[in-house]
Structure formats: structure tokens, C-alpha cells
Amino acid sequence: MNDFYLIVKNLTRKKMRLVLTSFAIFIAFLIFGSVMALNNALNSGVEMSADNRLVVTNKINFTQPLPIAYVSKVKSVEGVKDVTYANWFGGYYQEPANQVITMAVDPDSYFDVYSELILEPGVKERWQKHRTGILVGERMAQAKNWKVGDRIPVSSNIFSQKSGGHTWEFDIDGIFKGQDKQTDTNYMVFHHKYFMETQAWGGDYVGWMIFTTTDSALNEQVAKVVDERFANSAAETETKTEKAFNKAFIEQIGNIGLIIFAVVFMAFFIILVVVGNTMVLAIRERTGEIAVLKTLGFSSKRIFNMVLAESCLLSFLGGVLGMLAATIIVKGASAELASFLPNLILGQSVWLQGLAYMLLFGLITGIIPAVSALRLNIITAFNRI
Amino acid sequence: MNDNNIFELKQVEKSFNKGKESISIFEELNMNIKQGEFLAIMGPSGSGKTTLLNLLGGVDQPTGGEVWFDDARIDSLNEGQLAKWRANNIGFIFQFYNLMPMLNAARNVELPLLLTNLSGSERDKRVATALELVGLADRAKHMPSEMSGGQQQRVAIARAIVSDPKLLLCDEPTGDLDRKTADEILEMLQLLNREFGKTIVMVTHDPSAAKYATHTVHLDKGQFVPEEA
Numbered sequence: 001m002n003d004f005y006l007i008v009k010n011l012t013r014k015k016m017r018l019v020l021t022s023f024a025i026f027i028a029f030l031i032f033g034s035v036m037a038l039n040n041a042l043n044s045g046v047e048m049s050a051d052n053r054l055v056v057t058n059k060i061n062f063t064q065p066l067p068i069a070y071v072s073k074v075k076s077v078e079g080v081k082d083v084t085y086a087n088w089f090g091g092y093y094q095e096p097a098n099q100v101i102t103m104a105v106d107p108d109s110y111f112d113v114y115s116e117l118i119l120e121p122g123v124k125e126r127w128q129k130h131r132t133g134i135l136v137g138e139r140m141a142q143a144k145n146w147k148v149g150d151r152i153p154v155s156s157n158i159f160s161q162k163s164g165g166h167t168w169e170f171d172i173d174g175i176f177k178g179q180d181k182q183t184d185t186n187y188m189v190f191h192h193k194y195f196m197e198t199q200a201w202g203g204d205y206v207g208w209m210i211f212t213t214t215d216s217a218l219n220e221q222v223a224k225v226v227d228e229r230f231a232n233s234a235a236e237t238e239t240k241t242e243k244a245f246n247k248a249f250i251e252q253i254g255n256i257g258l259i260i261f262a263v264v265f266m267a268f269f270i271i272l273v274v275v276g277n278t279m280v281l282a283i284r285e286r287t288g289e290i291a292v293l294k295t296l297g298f299s300s301k302r303i304f305n306m307v308l309a310e311s312c313l314l315s316f317l318g319g320v321l322g323m324l325a326a327t328i329i330v331k332g333a334s335a336e337l338a339s340f341l342p343n344l345i346l347g348q349s350v351w352l353q354g355l356a357y358m359l360l361f362g363l364i365t366g367i368i369p370a371v372s373a374l375r376l377n378i379i380t381a382f383n384r385i
Numbered sequence: 386m387n388d389n390n391i392f393e394l395k396q397v398e399k400s401f402n403k404g405k406e407s408i409s410i411f412e413e414l415n416m417n418i419k420q421g422e423f424l425a426i427m428g429p430s431g432s433g434k435t436t437l438l439n440l441l442g443g444v445d446q447p448t449g450g451e452v453w454f455d456d457a458r459i460d461s462l463n464e465g466q467l468a469k470w471r472a473n474n475i476g477f478i479f480q481f482y483n484l485m486p487m488l489n490a491a492r493n494v495e496l497p498l499l500l501t502n503l504s505g506s507e508r509d510k511r512v513a514t515a516l517e518l519v520g521l522a523d524r525a526k527h528m529p530s531e532m533s534g535g536q537q538q539r540v541a542i543a544r545a546i547v548s549d550p551k552l553l554l555c556d557e558p559t560g561d562l563d564r565k566t567a568d569e570i571l572e573m574l575q576l577l578n579r580e581f582g583k584t585i586v587m588v589t590h591d592p593s594a595a596k597y598a599t600h601t602v603h604l605d606k607g608q609f610v611p612e613e614a
Contacts, residue, residue: 001495001508006488013487292483295444296544297472297500299465378444 025318033326041344052216055245056209059236065205079218084109087207090158101187104195123174134170137185276365283369291381304374311366319358392418398449423578425598472500476545480557491525515543535566555587571597
């Protein structure tokens with residue numbers, strides 16, 4: 001027998017209370033794990049953004065186009081390394097509910113700017129020469145069970161063909177991979193030139209430009225020069241780092257961080273009060289036993305630590321089970337939501353945060369009863385029982 | 386301090402505040418307890434018996450005077466030092482046994498040994514010996530709720546002696562037991578005193594219990610009074 005044995009015995013002496021309180025903590029951490037995984041999935045684009053990559057959009061808003069002539073002007077700005085451009089396609093496969101993220105891009109420069117995307121040797125060259133070719137991201141190819149050589153019809157819910165109809169047919173020329181697991185590969189890209197030539201309102205414009213700088217320290221300065229270059233023109237620009245652009249894009253839904261914080265805070269606060277109250281009552285019931293332990297020679301500090309450890313153990317019991325359940329749920333959901341939230345993973349960082357919160361939760365719920373036990377006077381306690 | 390004395394109280398004062406009023410329990414109380422003595426302290430309710438026992442056990446401190454134990458003053462020790470001193474020197478036996486309900490008999494007996502540096506196997510040996518001594522070797526795995534009052538008190542005695550303390554303090558140890566069981570418990574205390582040389586101080590209001598002691602003192606209104614003829 002040791003102190004840990006005593007702590008476990010105390011914790012498990014009332015089974016129903018243990019089940020109910022750990023269930024409450026389980027729910028708190030189930031919510032925490034699931035919501036944090038969702039938050040991370042929504043923010044993964046922001047987190048994965050390259051430090052030296054910037055996005056140029058029309059100042060009015062990013063749905064307004066920019067003249068294609070801007071591309072060479074941006075390229076001439078000092079500090080700019082590579083420039084590419086893209087246009088949103090708004091694709092779906094077979095039916096509108098089956099959304100597939102598709103963009104028309106410049107085949108010559110796109111993979112220079114997105115260097116984290118990896119193609120097998122020779123694929124890029126083959127695709128550059130193949131006007132109706134498309135490159136599919138690995139995650140999307142896996143989700144749709146597509147392979148190189150397949151011909152796929154992709155429809156747009158925004159654009160239509162000059163010849164009528166909304167569907168373009170593409171040949172899959174290759175599958176690009178990400179340099180790590182978090183890199184988004186749940187989309188596909190095809191020739192911008194082909195898109196402009198075939199769509200009803202085609203012209204010499206691009207949706208937005210993306211460029212890299214020679215040094216991320218130059219980002220602010222280069223962005224300023226670019227925007228100044230197009231100031232007072234028909235299409236003024238707004239240049240942001242990719243990180244800021246992605247963040248602003250996500251926040252169109254609302255302040256995700258605040259929503260997440262509110263949900264997690266409410267869940268934690270209510271359960272904190274319930275568990276804290278239960279711990280206070282549990283220790284109060286043991287007043288006599290604590291007095292006996294002190295009489296036998298257990299120091300007040302040792303009893304304080306034991307009460308706090310009991311509270312932390314309870315927190316870890318419910319918390320770890322809650323996080324495990326959240327991991328299972330997130331894993332199940334990630335398969336279903338792969339096309340919307342490709343990075344829906346309850347990863348190591350959420351687990352570490354969860355463990356830190358479990359410790360904090362245990363300390364907060366245990367501190368009042370632990371201090372009561374610390375201060376408990378033997379004579380007063382024996383007079384009370 | 387006399388070599389034969391284990392405890393010596395010199396001019397001990399104890400008072401507590403009730404509202405604005407200060408109530409005195411002891412004024413200049415002097416007392417010696419000899420090594421190997423089985424002392425019964427008797428007296429009516431409110432005479433200060435339990436307060437005296439608390440002072441001897443280091444769970445309460447006097448407001449004046451000196452308390453000496455084996456050539457060391459204990460009234461000046463702080464709370465942490467007193468806890469350590471209690472663990473090393475005192476075994477407590479309570480009226481209502483005060484066993485931990487979630488621990489079996491053996492684990493209850495083992496509790497004071499958690500405050501020592503003994504190994505697990507050594508602790509198990511000592512627990513077995515203590516339970517054997519109180520005649521409960523076969524009840525080691527029983528929970529307190531599965532035992533009678535007398536058996537629980539015997540477990541409490543085993544707990545009190547397992548770390549081999551110099552002094553056993555018993556607060557009405559038979560107050561919750563029937564006569565027959567009370568006699569068994571008192572015989573056991575007598576055995577511990579006679580055969581194992583344990584110094585025992587027992588507070589009781591029961592004259593039959595006091596008969597088992599080697600010496601009896603009467604306390605009334607905070608003062609020792611001579612026994613009536």
C-alpha cells in the first residue's frame with residue numbers, strides 16, 4: 001500500500017458518484033477534443049501557409065477579377081521571386097451536392113509558387129502540353145477513387161461553356177502529393193488558358209495572383225509596392241500574406257476562435273462547478289477520516305497533496321476517456337467530411353492541450369477541498385463528528 | 386526529568402475562547418507518567434479528560450507551561466514536527482474505532498507504517514504480527530463493515546501498536562462496546578502493558594475499565610483530586 005493506493009481507494013469508494021462525475025468530465029473533454037479538432041481543421045490552411053507567400057486580390061473583394069497583364073507587372077517588382085495566378089471554377093462531380101474544389105491555374109508557374117506540392121518526374125511537363133489535362137490532389141483522388149488516365153466530367157455551378165452546358169471533360173494527367181500529411185491535396189487544377197478559351201465570359205483576366213518573395217522580411221514592403229503600382233487603376237489591388245488571406249477567408253463564417261472559446265468555456269465552466277461541488281462534498285464527508293490520518297501522523301501537506309491528486313486523477317480519468325471518444329468520433333467524421341474538412345484530425349497538439357486542461361481542471365476542482373483538508377484542525381474535526 | 390518518567394507536565398495551562406470570554410480548562414496542572422505504567426484517567430464530563438489526552442498526544446497544545454516527553458519539550462513543536470513526533474511515539478485508540486471504511490483490516494493496520502521507511506514486505510510482516518496479536522489474523526481481508534464493534538476495536542489496537550510506539554493513548558476505548566467485549570479489549574490492553582511493556586494512558590468514565598489499569602487518577606474541573614476512600 002502507498003499513498004496512490006489510498007487515493008484510488010478514496011476515489012472509487014462511491015462507485016455511482018465516480019461514474020457520474022467522471023461522465024461529466026468525459027462530456028467536457030469530448031466537446032473540447034471535437035471542437036478543437038474542428039477549429040484546427042478550419043485553421044489548417046492558415047497554419048500551413050508559407051511565410052513568404054502573398055495573395056493579390058481585387059480591392060473590392062476577392063470575387064472580382066484582375067487583368068492578366070498585372071502578372072508581369074508584379075513579377076517586375078523587386079523582391080518578388082515567382083508569380084502565378086488562379087481562377088475559381090466552382091466544380092462539382094456528377095451532381096451539385098458532390099463538390100470538388102477545382103481551380104484554373106497557370107501550368108508554367110503554379111508548382112513553382114506551391115513548392116510543397118510534389119509531382120512525379122515528367123508529369124508536369126506532360127500536363128503542360130496537354131490542354132485538357134488536369135492534375136488531381138492525392139486526397140481527392142483517393143476520396144473519388146480516381147487514377148491517372150481517367151476521363152472525368154467536372155461541372156461548374158458558376159461558369160458555362162461557350163458551346164452551352166456547364167460541364168468540362170478532363171483527362172487526369174497526374175496526382176500531386178503534399179510534402180507532409182497536413183498539406184492540402186483535396187483539390188485539382190487545370191489550364192487557365194483552356195478555361196478562358198472555353199467559358200462563355202472568357203477574357204484576359206485572372207481571379208487572383210499568388211507570389212513568393214525572396215525573403216519573408218520583405219513581405220510588407222513588397223505588398224505595399226504592388227498595391228501602390230495599381231493604385232487609382234480600374235482594378236486596384238489588395239495584397240496580403242497568404243496566412244492573413246486564409247484567416248480572413250475562414251472568418252467570413254464568423255469569429256471561429258470566439259465561437260470555439262465560448263462553447264468550450266461554457267462546457268468547462270458548468271462541469272467545473274458540478275465536479276468542484278462534488279469534490280467539496282466528498283472531502284467534507286471524510287472530515288473524520290482526515291482527522292484520524294492527521295492524528296496518526298500524516299502531515300497536513302501530505303493530505304493536501306493526496307486530495308489534490310485525487311481530484312487530478314478524477315479529471316484525468318474522465319478527460320482521457322473523453323479525448324479518446326473525441327478521437328474516435330473525429331476519425332469517423334473525417335472520413336465523411338473529407339471533401340469539406342480535409343484536415344479534420346485530433347492530433348498530438350490537441351491531446352497535449354487536453355492533458356494540460358485536465359491537470360488544470362483537476363487542480364481547480366481540488367484546490368478548495370485540499371485547502372480545507374490542509375487547514376482542518378484535529379480537535380474541531382473530532383468535535384464535529 | 387526523572388529517568389523513569391516518560392511524560393512530564395509542568396504548570397500546564399489550557400484555555401480557549403468562547404466569544405469574548407476566555408474559558409480555562411487547566412491552571413498550573415502538573416503530572417508525571419512513568420514508563421510502563423497503565424494509567425486510567427477518570428472524571429465527569431467536562432472535567433478535561435479528553436483535553437488532557439489531546440495535550441499528551443500532541444494534537445492540541447497548551448496555552449502555558451511545559452510538556453516534556455522523553456527529555457524533549459513537545460509543547461514548542463510546530464504542526465509538522467508534532468505530526469512526525471506522533472507517528473514515531475504514539476499509538477491512538479479511539480472510542481469509535483475510526484477505521485478507514487474503504488480499507489480492509491490489514492490495510493487499516495498498515496496505515497501508520499506508511500509514515501516509516503519500511504519495505505512493503507517488512508510492513509506486511511508487521512501487519513500480520515499485529516493482527517495475530519489481537520487475534521484477528523484470519524480477518525485480515527475483511528472490511529470494517531464486515532466486522533463487529535469488538536473486532537473493529539481490535540483492528541484499531543493492532544493499528545496503534547503496529548509501529549511499536551512508546552505510548553498508547555486510549556480515549557474511552559470500551560465506550561461503544563458491551564461488557565463482555567469491553568473486558569476482552571481491556572484484557573488485551575493489560576496484556577500489552579504487562580507482557581510488552583507498553584505505557585498506556587486511558588481516559589474512561591467506567592470504573593470497571595479503570596480496574597484494569599495499574600494506576601488511576603481522577604480529574605475534576607481541571608485538577609487532579611484525591612480518590613475517595
